[in-house]
Amino acid sequence: MPEYTVLVCYELQTNKKNNFIHILESDNGLPLMRKWKGNLSVDCYQSVEDNDVILLLHKWCSKENYENYIQMRKDTGFENIINTYLISIPEPSILNRKIL
Numbered sequence: 001m002p003e004y005t006v007l008v009c010y011e012l013q014t015n016k017k018n019n020f021i022h023i024l025e026s027d028n029g030l031p032l033m034r035k036w037k038g039n040l041s042v043d044c045y046q047s048v049e050d051n052d053v054i055l056l057l058h059k060w061c062s063k064e065n066y067e068n069y070i071q072m073r074k075d076t077g078f079e080n081i082i083n084t085y086l087i088s089i090p091e092p093s094i095l096n097r098k099i100l
Contacts, residue, residue, distance in 0.1 A: 010086055016085040
């Protein structure tokens with residue numbers, strides 16, 4: 001079964017980046033994602049053009065693993081907390097595996 005790769009671009013409100021990063025670093029943030037069943041990796045990037053843009057690139061064993069993770073985030077209210085720091089709600093991009 002091929003990997004399921006997701007790219008999410010978070011456009012942060014002005015002066016919210018440090019708080020957002022703090023949440024990602026917390027035990028309930030990226031460490032929890034990394035331990036979630038089926039997570040292969042997650043990397044966090046900052047845009048060179050805009051310091052208030054953070055990108056997460058995460059890879060999953062399957063679409064089902066990813067969807068279960070997202071549902072947990074919705075059920076626990078974590079997604080709502082994250083959204084308070086954003087200009088708009090991001091639409092995840094689903095990527096094909098590397099082609100080159």
